[in-house]
Amino acid sequence: MTTLILEGSKYLMIFLMIYYAYLNFRFFGEKYDFRKLKLCRKQNGAMFLIHFLGFLSLYLSRGEEKILVFYGAQVLFFAFYLGLSRVFYRNISRLLLNNVCLLLSVGFLMLARLDMEKAVRQFVIAAAAAVISWIIPFIIDRVWQLSRIPWIYGGAGLALLLTVCVAGVTSYGAKMTLELGGISLQPTEFVKISYVFFVATMFYRSTDFRSVAVTTAMAAAHVLVLVLSKDLGNGLIFFLTYLFMLFVATGKWLYLTAGLGAGCLASAGAYALFPHVQTRVAAWLDPWSDVANKGYQIAQSLFAMGTGGWMGMGLDQGLPGKIPVVEKDFMISAIGEELGGLFAICLILICLGCFLQFMMIATRMQAMFYKLIAFGLGCEYIIQVFLTVGGAVKFIPLTGMTLPLVSYGGSSMVGTFILFSVIQGLYILKRNEEEDDEENESQS
Amino acid sequence: MKKTNPNPNANRNILRLAYVVSGVFVCMLLYLGYFLQFESGGVINNAYNPRVDLLSERVVRGEIQSSDGQILARTVTSEDGTERREYPFGSLYAHVVGYTGKGRTGLESLNNFYLLTSHVNLAEQVFNQFSGIKNLGDNVVTTLDSNLQQTAYDLLGDRRGAVVAMEPDTGKILAMVSKPDYDPNTIAEDWERLTADEEGEARLLNRATQGLYAPGSTFKILTLLEYLREHPDDWEEFHFDCDGLYENGEYTIQCYHGEAHGSQDLMQAFANSCNGAFAQIGLELDKGKFRTLTEEMLYNQELPLSLSYSRSSFSMTEDGDTWEILQTAIGQGKTQVTPIHQLLITAAIANGGTLMKPYFVDHVENAGGQEVKKFMPSSWGKLISAEEAASLTQFMSRVVTEGTGSALRTDAYTAAGKTGSAEFETGRETHAWFTGFAPAEAPQIAVTVIVEEGGSGGKAAAPIARGIFDAYFSE
Numbered sequence: 001m002t003t004l005i006l007e008g009s010k011y012l013m014i015f016l017m018i019y020y021a022y023l024n025f026r027f028f029g030e031k032y033d034f035r036k037l038k039l040c041r042k043q044n045g046a047m048f049l050i051h052f053l054g055f056l057s058l059y060l061s062r063g064e065e066k067i068l069v070f071y072g073a074q075v076l077f078f079a080f081y082l083g084l085s086r087v088f089y090r091n092i093s094r095l096l097l098n099n100v101c102l103l104l105s106v107g108f109l110m111l112a113r114l115d116m117e118k119a120v121r122q123f124v125i126a127a128a129a130a131v132i133s134w135i136i137p138f139i140i141d142r143v144w145q146l147s148r149i150p151w152i153y154g155g156a157g158l159a160l161l162l163t164v165c166v167a168g169v170t171s172y173g174a175k176m177t178l179e180l181g182g183i184s185l186q187p188t189e190f191v192k193i194s195y196v197f198f199v200a201t202m203f204y205r206s207t208d209f210r211s212v213a214v215t216t217a218m219a220a221a222h223v224l225v226l227v228l229s230k231d232l233g234n235g236l237i238f239f240l241t242y243l244f245m246l247f248v249a250t251g252k253w254l255y256l257t258a259g260l261g262a263g264c265l266a267s268a269g270a271y272a273l274f275p276h277v278q279t280r281v282a283a284w285l286d287p288w289s290d291v292a293n294k295g296y297q298i299a300q301s302l303f304a305m306g307t308g309g310w311m312g313m314g315l316d317q318g319l320p321g322k323i324p325v326v327e328k329d330f331m332i333s334a335i336g337e338e339l340g341g342l343f344a345i346c347l348i349l350i351c352l353g354c355f356l357q358f359m360m361i362a363t364r365m366q367a368m369f370y371k372l373i374a375f376g377l378g379c380e381y382i383i384q385v386f387l388t389v390g391g392a393v394k395f396i397p398l399t400g401m402t403l404p405l406v407s408y409g410g411s412s413m414v415g416t417f418i419l420f421s422v423i424q425g426l427y428i429l430k431r432n433e434e435e436d437d438e439e440n441e442s443q444s
Numbered sequence: 445m446k447k448t449n450p451n452p453n454a455n456r457n458i459l460r461l462a463y464v465v466s467g468v469f470v471c472m473l474l475y476l477g478y479f480l481q482f483e484s485g486g487v488i489n490n491a492y493n494p495r496v497d498l499l500s501e502r503v504v505r506g507e508i509q510s511s512d513g514q515i516l517a518r519t520v521t522s523e524d525g526t527e528r529r530e531y532p533f534g535s536l537y538a539h540v541v542g543y544t545g546k547g548r549t550g551l552e553s554l555n556n557f558y559l560l561t562s563h564v565n566l567a568e569q570v571f572n573q574f575s576g577i578k579n580l581g582d583n584v585v586t587t588l589d590s591n592l593q594q595t596a597y598d599l600l601g602d603r604r605g606a607v608v609a610m611e612p613d614t615g616k617i618l619a620m621v622s623k624p625d626y627d628p629n630t631i632a633e634d635w636e637r638l639t640a641d642e643e644g645e646a647r648l649l650n651r652a653t654q655g656l657y658a659p660g661s662t663f664k665i666l667t668l669l670e671y672l673r674e675h676p677d678d679w680e681e682f683h684f685d686c687d688g689l690y691e692n693g694e695y696t697i698q699c700y701h702g703e704a705h706g707s708q709d710l711m712q713a714f715a716n717s718c719n720g721a722f723a724q725i726g727l728e729l730d731k732g733k734f735r736t737l738t739e740e741m742l743y744n745q746e747l748p749l750s751l752s753y754s755r756s757s758f759s760m761t762e763d764g765d766t767w768e769i770l771q772t773a774i775g776q777g778k779t780q781v782t783p784i785h786q787l788l789i790t791a792a793i794a795n796g797g798t799l800m801k802p803y804f805v806d807h808v809e810n811a812g813g814q815e816v817k818k819f820m821p822s823s824w825g826k827l828i829s830a831e832e833a834a835s836l837t838q839f840m841s842r843v844v845t846e847g848t849g850s851a852l853r854t855d856a857y858t859a860a861g862k863t864g865s866a867e868f869e870t871g872r873e874t875h876a877w878f879t880g881f882a883p884a885e886a887p888q889i890a891v892t893v894i895v896e897e898g899g900s901g902g903k904a905a906a907p908i909a910r911g912i913f914d915a916y917f918s919e
Binding site: 003004007008244247248249251288291292296299300302303304305306307309310313317318319322337341344345348349352355356359362363368371375379382386389390393394395 | 453454455457458459461462465466468469471472473475476477479480481483484485487488490492493494495496498499570573574575576
């Protein structure tokens with residue numbers, strides 16, 4: 001009977017995940033709000049069912065009571081979070097809200113399977129971050145001074161990065177972490193937000209040459225400090241995000257092409273300068289000639305995904321623990337191995353769906369400030385997803401990035417919650433405006 | 445909020461970038477899909493992947509079969525559910541099929557993933573999974589011919605050595621025997637005795653692919669080829685008077701058992717395997733070019749072989765002194781070669797100069813006999829030109845018709861080849877070599893035989909090749 005449920009759950013979870021991803025894209029094509037609402041309700045159903053089947057499988061496989069307790073706590077959290085978010089903000093984007101919950105639930109499930117202690121920690125941080133970030137749309141709606149303080153964003157961000165560069169702790173070759181009284185923080189996750197705000201406020205003021213030059217210098221300083229900390233993955237995210245924001249703000253192809261050219265040169269330079277970059281490129285080109293050392297990580301990731309195949313080995317039936325730092329850099333491989341390649345592909349599509357939603361919000365915002373913020377944060381998000389997934393499937397060299405909302409990591413969790421909440425804030429702002437317009441029209 | 449100079453193109457550019465990003469993601473997902481569908485099988489069949497063994501909890505390891513359907517390895521499940529790997533032919537296929545249990549070797553290792561993957565129909569698979577029954581793994585059908593394998597095994601008898609046979613035009617390995625051997629059925633019980641190896645027998649070693657031997661006179665094929673390359677027009681004028689002992693200053697080279705061959709042209713010298721003649725040829729050769737030739741023939745190189753093997757070595761450089769040249773030209777000295785490598789060179793000569801990659805698995809089929817994956821012959825490339833291959837075939841035919849390969853003279857077919865008697869330690873019998881193919885005019889099978897301390901190649905090794913050819917052509 002147990003095998004029956006385990007096997008059945010595996011296929012059902014894949015089916016539900018495909019259904020969820022389908023609804024996600026179906027949403028974009030829907031015109032009428034009541035239909036969209038229906039889609040979102042179905043998504044909620046699918047999400048809770050996936051979550052239930054996942055933890056049921058895990059419980060049947062492990063037989064530990066605490067899994068049930070943990071599951072119960074999560075269900076409560078999701079129910080309250082989904083419910084209360086809509087009470088506080090009538091006009092919240094339910095699609096984004098659903099996607100956040102889905103990504104979180106898959107992350108909790110895989111973490112619980114890999115390391116229960118970490119999963120609980122992650123859950124507590126996520127719950128706290130969810131509660132705290134409820135205030136963000138409120139702030140965005142009321143505090144119009146946000147667009148006035150570029151140098152606070154820029155200065156604070158750069159100062160934080162410099163602190164990490166000087167006083168940070170090195171892990172896996174890069175300095176990313178600050179140790180503060182027993183808590184380790186990754187300030188870069190927060191600087192990502194302030195950085196986009198900085199660029200958006202600068203370009204909101206002016207896009208003349210002088211402003212572009214000053215902003216570029218400041219952005220370059222951010223990237224440079226990250227490179228000095230050997231945090232090349234985040235350096236790449238900051239660089240590309242700035243370049244894309246510059247392009248959208250000015251509309252000048254020259255900036256984009258010149259920037260990409262400079263980026264290529266810088267990459268070649270980084271390759272020549274940093275031995276660990278050479279190692280990673282070599283491991284990407286041919287992991288098989290040195291499986292035991294250089295190619296070990298990527299080979300284990302590919303073994304995991306390859307052995308799982310399209311359908312997966314079933315939850316708790318594979319060996320994702322064999323991949324080094326699986327809970328951070330290789331969550332997608334662990335998901336592919338146990339929940340199936342199809343499940344992993346749907347998950348990536350949902351991340352892409354979030355990005356497209358961000359872009360749609362960006363196009364709908366009228367003020368350049370908001371437009372650039374939605375666009376910039378969207379870029380940061382999707383580039384990070386690309387770097388982590390692309391690295392894990394050997395599409396690009398490994399950069400050691402995490403999958404937002406899914407991978408283990410407190411700072412990343414809080415930072416991503418802020419990111420999504422800022423965009424929710426913009427969406428709510430827009431919807432409120434539209435509602436006011438409609439009311440004015442009907443009154444006049 | 446004020447709207448200062450909003451860029452009218454901003455939305456269009458945002459959408460453009462969104463499309464580009466979506467495009468990149470589609471590429472990445474297609475890449476992942478391609479990996480899962482086509483590449484993953486090859487990738488995960490890796491010794492560093494700890495997961496393949498997990499598959500054995502869901503799948504009953506498939507069978508390994510000979511090309512004529514004999515079962516070489518199968519898994520027997522007893523009533524209490526324990527599984528045992530059984531090798532019905534005992535030690536007959538020990539090295540090539542290998543074993544599983546104490547690690548894995550041979551085809552058991554190379555095909556681990558296929559054997560542990562099930563392609564019984566999907567409905568049955570799902571049904572089995574739900575009812576907790578293991579699926580039957582796929583069967584691997586090899587290119588090995590049970591008749592030839594048995595013949596080679598019997599002919600080699602109690603002697604140490606190796607026999608390998610392959611189809612020169614496809615690369616299919618037909619037989620591979622190495623002795624002394626072991627019984628893979630009792631590998632676990634015998635493990636300590638086998639690895640301790642107090643008698644120095646190296647029973648676990650697959651001599652066919654891993655045994656390194658001096659090539660002896662079989663190396664004269666390469667010496668001859670280099671001479672033909674350097675003397676394309678006047679090689680027929682070659683002449684040598686053999687009195688059984690070739691002297692050069694302080695050095696002497698003896699023909700086998702001191703036999704005096706008398707007046708020899710090149711073809712006779714090759715057919716009679718005259719050491720004196722070839723020692724003199726060696727002195728005339730351009731050492732740099734000679735080394736290049738041996739490396740083109742895969743000495744000091746990787747072989748296109750999936751089984752674990754040893755690399756053959758040719759160490760003479762341009763600075764080689766007279767003694768080294770004299771020795772190297774007749775296949776003594778430091779040169780080392782594996783039987784499989786000899787076979788590949790021979791097969792390339794038989795196949796008009798083109799080397800076909802040797803392979804052992806013809807196809808993989810599911811438990812119901814439906815083909816899952818077919819392996820096709822593939823060419824490695826040209827080792828030598830077609831003219832050179834034709835010319836060497838002529839020389840090698842003469843070895844059989846008039847020279848040391850007399851054991852292969854028959855009306856049933858025309859064989860071609862080269863014998864060798866390799867000295868490896870003074871005072872001990874020579875290793876006996878034969879490498880050749882048949883029929884000479886349209887080769888269908890190539891064979892390499894080595895009998896350790898067997899004495900003369902013509903007397904000890906060539907008859908084994910004869911037996912294999914006889915068996916092959918009487919089929």
